[in-house]
Amino acid sequence: MDIYIDSKGLACPMPVIKLKKALAEYPDLESVFWLQLTDIGGIKDVPAFCQQQGLVCSLLQAHPFIEFKISREE
Amino acid sequence: MDTQIPLESPFPEELSVIHTKGTLDWAYPVFILASTAAAMDKKVELFFTFYGLNCLLKDTRGLKVSPLGNPGMVMKSPVGPDWFKAVDWNKVLPGLVWTLPGASMLATWGFKKQMLMEGQVPVAELRALCLELGVSMTACQMTIDLMGFKSEDFIEGISFAGAASYFAETPKTQSLFI
Numbered sequence: 001m002d003i004y005i006d007s008k009g010l011a012c013p014m015p016v017i018k019l020k021k022a023l024a025e026y027p028d029l030e031s032v033f034w035l036q037l038t039d040i041g042g043i044k045d046v047p048a049f050c051q052q053q054g055l056v057c058s059l060l061q062a063h064p065f066i067e068f069k070i071s072r073e074e
Numbered sequence: 075m076d077t078q079i080p081l082e083s084p085f086p087e088e089l090s091v092i093h094t095k096g097t098l099d100w101a102y103p104v105f106i107l108a109s110t111a112a113a114m115d116k117k118v119e120l121f122f123t124f125y126g127l128n129c130l131l132k133d134t135r136g137l138k139v140s141p142l143g144n145p146g147m148v149m150k151s152p153v154g155p156d157w158f159k160a161v162d163w164n165k166v167l168p169g170l171v172w173t174l175p176g177a178s179m180l181a182t183w184g185f186k187k188q189m190l191m192e193g194q195v196p197v198a199e200l201r202a203l204c205l206e207l208g209v210s211m212t213a214c215q216m217t218i219d220l221m222g223f224k225s226e227d228f229i230e231g232i233s234f235a236g237a238a239s240y241f242a243e244t245p246k247t248q249s250l251f252i
Contacts, residue, residue, distance in 0.1 A: 010195035013110040017203060020113035039193065052114055 007037045033070040088117045088247035090249030098137040105200040113205035121240040124215035134198045138182040142172035193229040
């Protein structure tokens with residue numbers, strides 16, 4: 001299932017908090033999270049969060065907004 | 075005989091912060107750090123003492139910011155033409171200006187507006203998020219009595235205790251003093 005999280009315009013720590021809430025809401029392994037943000041710090045923070053949480057994270061684009069695809073499995 | 079050395083986790087599993095500042099600019103870092111750490115599954119214990127107690131009051135209107143005696147503060151107008159917004163008034167105006175009536179109210183208004191424009195949420199909302207994420211908050215009973223607060227002045231979901239309880243709760247944590 002695809003979950004879209006729009007945190008564009010929100011500053012640190014909101015993108016990570018929104019991602020965390022979505023992860024808690026959709027605990028199944030198949031869920032794929034598409035996180036959109038404009039907070040520049042997120043380019044490093046989101047992968048760091050994902051690594052620590054054991055998630056797979058890939059940066060899809062950085063302009064005009066940052067987008068990550070995040071999943072629990074490869 | 076083999077001795078097993080336990081591998082240290084690269085991430086500390088607990089974070090504690092002793093928060094002593096009662097201004098709006100200092101309230102943000104503690105709640106930002108706490109909510110992020112809690113989102114990363116750390117057990118977070120916040121201990122509020124002295125002026126830091128202001129951060130736990132139901133009414134957050136008392137949290138203000140002032141450039142007076144605060145030379146590090148960047149004081150820019152959130153409104154007006156671009157050249158006007160670029161001026162750091164804390165650098166160009168003499169400190170005496172910030173003693174005038176209404177100066178801290180103006181600075182607080184500008185700070186709040188700037189934070190909202192940058193996509194930051196109001197501090198009460200960030201605090202509520204922390205509680206929702208399981209951050210444990212303790213108000214120092216000794217300073218509550220000292221400063222004449224009442225327990226009903228504080229938000230729900232926090233506990234009241236002293237320094238010994240704080241240290242008992244946070245035996246091996248990454249601790250910060252703000």
